[in-house]
Amino acid sequence: MKKILPTSTAGSLPKPSWLAEPEKLWSPWKLQGEELTDGKQDALLLALKEQQQAGIDIVSDGEQTRQHFVTTFIEHLNGVDFEKREVVKIRDRYDASVPTVVGAVSRSKPVFVEDARFLRSHTTQPIKWALPGPMTMIDTLYDSHYKSREKLAWEFAKVLNQEARELEAAGVDIIQFDEPAFNVFFDEMNDWGVAALERAIEGLQCETAVHICYGYGIKANTDWKKTLGSEWRQYEESFPKLQKSNIDIISLECHNSHVPIDLIELIRGKKVMVGAIDVATNAIETPEEVAATLRKALQFVDADKLYPCTNCGMAPLSRAVARGKLQALAAGAEIVRAEILA
Numbered sequence: 001m002k003k004i005l006p007t008s009t010a011g012s013l014p015k016p017s018w019l020a021e022p023e024k025l026w027s028p029w030k031l032q033g034e035e036l037t038d039g040k041q042d043a044l045l046l047a048l049k050e051q052q053q054a055g056i057d058i059v060s061d062g063e064q065t066r067q068h069f070v071t072t073f074i075e076h077l078n079g080v081d082f083e084k085r086e087v088v089k090i091r092d093r094y095d096a097s098v099p100t101v102v103g104a105v106s107r108s109k110p111v112f113v114e115d116a117r118f119l120r121s122h123t124t125q126p127i128k129w130a131l132p133g134p135m136t137m138i139d140t141l142y143d144s145h146y147k148s149r150e151k152l153a154w155e156f157a158k159v160l161n162q163e164a165r166e167l168e169a170a171g172v173d174i175i176q177f178d179e180p181a182f183n184v185f186f187d188e189m190n191d192w193g194v195a196a197l198e199r200a201i202e203g204l205q206c207e208t209a210v211h212i213c214y215g216y217g218i219k220a221n222t223d224w225k226k227t228l229g230s231e232w233r234q235y236e237e238s239f240p241k242l243q244k245s246n247i248d249i250i251s252l253e254c255h256n257s258h259v260p261i262d263l264i265e266l267i268r269g270k271k272v273m274v275g276a277i278d279v280a281t282n283a284i285e286t287p288e289e290v291a292a293t294l295r296k297a298l299q300f301v302d303a304d305k306l307y308p309c310t311n312c313g314m315a316p317l318s319r320a321v322a323r324g325k326l327q328a329l330a331a332g333a334e335i336v337r338a339e340i341l342a
């Protein structure tokens, strides 16, 4: 990026109400067949337009073609039975009925590559594409085949690498892996989680990012956050390992959170997507509030490595709120950009 402080979102944006019920995760589609295919593409264009209108620099598909950031990818793979469901505790936090791994996992055809080509054909701006990270994928499944979280994560990493290489060929500039599980399973993250992530990015020439957050603003997450105390030091566990990894960009939660901002020092040298928008509230930040968060981050990130971003995805918000937050992000970044260039 030539422009300093290029803005982007963590990934998801709200869907139009004609496509899926708004303000809801895992919201079922309202269309079917060809209408659904067309509807998803139309929504993707709207999401692109919303970002451009707000002045976002690195744009995404707003995850308009997926029902959920993890399950939609897994649905396209072999070896997972979506009819056979078991209740597991996701991220040690809440029970969910999840599909079962019943055989070797593999990808027989691309999952998001057509969508990425479609987005590419409609903009010359840099584009970022999000995929679930291997550790977060295994945490959303019941495994009756490999019976080893590490082995399954490794297999998913290989599959993700195939997808990522094709996304790169389709013109994606930044491929991001969402790994909220890195904030929960520290031993596994250190033992093999980061290694699996590096397997997923093997051979890529485009930039790569990992997004680690405290989740969407849903009740299970906000309840969990209440148990974390006044200082959230979870990043302290993953950052030293990530600082030494081949990942180019670390995307983290910052604004309104209890993360001590000096933890960013632990990833000195990496590019940092700093969450300057709280996705767990409907209150729209003022540009000045966004600027204040970015100024704090600038104590620990060089200006040419700071990427203003949202704390997490905005899928569960209303479109009006998400739009206001996009505008605030762009306006807040512009304030600090002007200060740096002055």
Ligand SMILES: [Zn+2]
Pocket: 010, 180, 211, 212, 213, 214, 215, 216, 311, 312, 313
């Ligand atoms: Zn997130």
